[in-house]
Amino acid sequence: MKEKSDNIFKIRNNVTGLYSCGGTWPHFNKKGKAWTTIGHVKAHLSQFEAIPDTWEIVEIEQRV
Secondary structure, eight states, rough: OOOOOOOOOEEEEEHHHHHOOOOOOOOOSOOOOOSSHHHHHHHHHHTTTTTTTEEEEEEEEEEO
């Protein structure tokens, strides 16, 4: 039987290696917030006037 996998998305600061906790004031920690779709991440990022070059969206495969 195949393992089910569901991807999650996070925003990582590629300088510090920490993940965004979401919200309107950027805060990063080791765990961060997980979004279930890339669209949700993009919607979150749209609230910012400028996105630093050090932020990147990462896709993480979750095996259940």
